[in-house]
Amino acid sequence: MPGDEDDDMDRHLHLTDPAPLDPDWEEFRDLGKRIVDDMADYLSGLRDRPVWQPVPDTVRAALGTGLPHAGTPMEEVYEEFRATVLPFPRGNIHPRFWGWANGSGVPVAAYGDLLASLVNCTLGSGENAAMMVEQQVISWLQEALHWPADGSGLLTSGASMGQITALAAARQAKGPAADVRRDGAAAGGTQLTVYGSTETHHSLEKAVELLGIGSRFFRQIPVDRSCRVDVAALRAAIRADRAAGLHPLCVVGNAGTVNTGAVDPLDELLAVAREEDLWFHVDGAFGAFAQLLPSHRTLLSGLTEADSLVFDLHKWLYMPFDVSCVLTRRAGTLEAAFASSADYISKTAGGPASYPLSFADRGIEQSRRFRALKVWFALKTHGIDAFARAIEGNIAQAAHLAELVDADDRLELVSRSDLNVVCFRYVWPGAAPEELDRVNRAVLTRLQTEGLAMPSHTVLDGKFVIRVADNNHRSTLSDFDFLVRQVLSAGAALEREGKG
Numbered sequence: 001m002p003g004d005e006d007d008d009m010d011r012h013l014h015l016t017d018p019a020p021l022d023p024d025w026e027e028f029r030d031l032g033k034r035i036v037d038d039m040a041d042y043l044s045g046l047r048d049r050p051v052w053q054p055v056p057d058t059v060r061a062a063l064g065t066g067l068p069h070a071g072t073p074m075e076e077v078y079e080e081f082r083a084t085v086l087p088f089p090r091g092n093i094h095p096r097f098w099g100w101a102n103g104s105g106v107p108v109a110a111y112g113d114l115l116a117s118l119v120n121c122t123l124g125s126g127e128n129a130a131m132m133v134e135q136q137v138i139s140w141l142q143e144a145l146h147w148p149a150d151g152s153g154l155l156t157s158g159a160s161m162g163q164i165t166a167l168a169a170a171r172q173a174k175g176p177a178a179d180v181r182r183d184g185a186a187a188g189g190t191q192l193t194v195y196g197s198t199e200t201h202h203s204l205e206k207a208v209e210l211l212g213i214g215s216r217f218f219r220q221i222p223v224d225r226s227c228r229v230d231v232a233a234l235r236a237a238i239r240a241d242r243a244a245g246l247h248p249l250c251v252v253g254n255a256g257t258v259n260t261g262a263v264d265p266l267d268e269l270l271a272v273a274r275e276e277d278l279w280f281h282v283d284g285a286f287g288a289f290a291q292l293l294p295s296h297r298t299l300l301s302g303l304t305e306a307d308s309l310v311f312d313l314h315k316w317l318y319m320p321f322d323v324s325c326v327l328t329r330r331a332g333t334l335e336a337a338f339a340s341s342a343d344y345i346s347k348t349a350g351g352p353a354s355y356p357l358s359f360a361d362r363g364i365e366q367s368r369r370f371r372a373l374k375v376w377f378a379l380k381t382h383g384i385d386a387f388a389r390a391i392e393g394n395i396a397q398a399a400h401l402a403e404l405v406d407a408d409d410r411l412e413l414v415s416r417s418d419l420n421v422v423c424f425r426y427v428w429p430g431a432a433p434e435e436l437d438r439v440n441r442a443v444l445t446r447l448q449t450e451g452l453a454m455p456s457h458t459v460l461d462g463k464f465v466i467r468v469a470d471n472n473h474r475s476t477l478s479d480f481d482f483l484v485r486q487v488l489s490a491g492a493a494l495e496r497e498g499k500g
């Protein structure tokens with residue numbers, strides 16, 4: 001019948017119409033090649049650019065415009081990115097960025113990220129190669145850090161997510177006998193407590209708050225002169241809490257504190273946790289990677305015996321943001337805290353849904369990005385030994401900086417660690433404490449706003465200090481010579497201005 005023919009025509013037309021959200025593939029191909037070309041030029045020329053520069057008002061305005069309703073050709077969108085976003089980065093890809101605890105990002109990993117978005121797998125569950133890549137990456141990381149091979153783990157966005165994941169597992173394993181998952185945080189009828197030094201990262205406190213334990217029950221234990229936890233004070237705090245009828249749950253050890261890079265005596269903390277039957281969690285956000293160096297394994301002794309460990313691959317393994325890992329000593333402890341069931345995610349006898357592993361059962365997230373691929377790509381390309389050498393290089397650079405500072409009477413070395421963090425300040429004889437703070441703040445602002453170098457700051461013993469944390473695979477020793485020269489000249493100028 002003629003009518004049928006028309007229907008077929010319509011259907012045919014409809015099916016061959018290009019899907020409006022897929023690109024013109026030639027255009028896609030051309031722009032991709034251009035982006036890779038441009039970025040190779042940009043990254044190879046980073047050293048000649050400012051580390052950071054303020055975002056001008058015109059750019060601020062452009063980035064404040066409203067929702068686009070109609071489309072723009074992708075080349076034009078890319079041009080806008082080149083004009084507004086690219087010139088005003090955070091700075092952490094630059095060879096002279098040493099602020100906070102940011103990593104520099106190995107470029108080849110970006111191909112992994114691009115491919116991850118293009119194949120667009122979600123890694124909650126199911127039989128597919130992406131799931132196996134994450135399993136493989138987790139087992140490589142276990143091997144690299146000398147973690148027990150029969151342990152378990154999960155890649156997360158960051159260590160903050162890892163802390164809450166690990167503490168939820170701790171609560172399930174060492175909390176009250178009551179079913180907290182079903183009956184809620186108050187179910188056990190006892191108050192849980194968690195212990196860590198005063199130098200512990202604030203993400204632990206956040207995790208304790210979110211788990212309904214309450215931040216005041218995160219017991220902040222004092223530290224010694226080298227910012228390591230006072231183990232005797234820890235024991236006393238646990239005993240006092242027990243005597244008061246509370247339920248001590250977990251001891252947190254720091255493998256690299258954010259302020260000074262201090263490493264707690266992990267083996268002593270382990271012993272306390274075992275004696276007291278508590279969960280032992282280690283925050284190794286950046287410091288855990290020193291485990292790659294035989295020279296540093298004694299310092300980290302105890303780390304591989306922990307019940308859980310978090311470490312950020314986007315810090316001292318130089319991966320692009322974001323990728324972190326939480327490991328547990330025993331398999332099944334994450335599942336005990338997180339596995340859940342629903343008809344629509346139940347297993348089938350055969351096919352993709354029969355795959356026994358669900359990463360969704362090891363943490364909070366069901367939809368999960370394929371962040372394992374960038375790690376897989378970078379580790380295969382460079383090999384773990386290249387990363388170990390870069391880490392060794394950063395430790396040597398930090399030691400070099402500490403020596404330069406120590407050798408100059410206009411500089412005071414306020415802290416140095418066995419890892420990659422050095423804190424120091426500009427000083428002169430007879431200076432008042434508030435003058436020193438003012439001048440050092442101004443020195444740091446000058447370094448940053450002139451785009452010369454990007455340390456960050458902290459306060460140690462009440463002193464404002466310039467803080468260098470070197471998670472940067474692009475830095476060289478001479479970058480630190482440059483930093484010291486700049487601090488000395490800015491310090492001298494600001495000291496004179498202050499007296500002027």
Ligand SMILES: *Cc1c(COP(=O)(O)O)cnc(C)c1O
Nearest residue numbers: 101158159160201203258285312
């Ligand atoms: C960075 C850091 C964290 C938090 O990690 P994110 O990846 O930023 O969530 C926790 N602990 C320490 C010691 C850190 O340096």
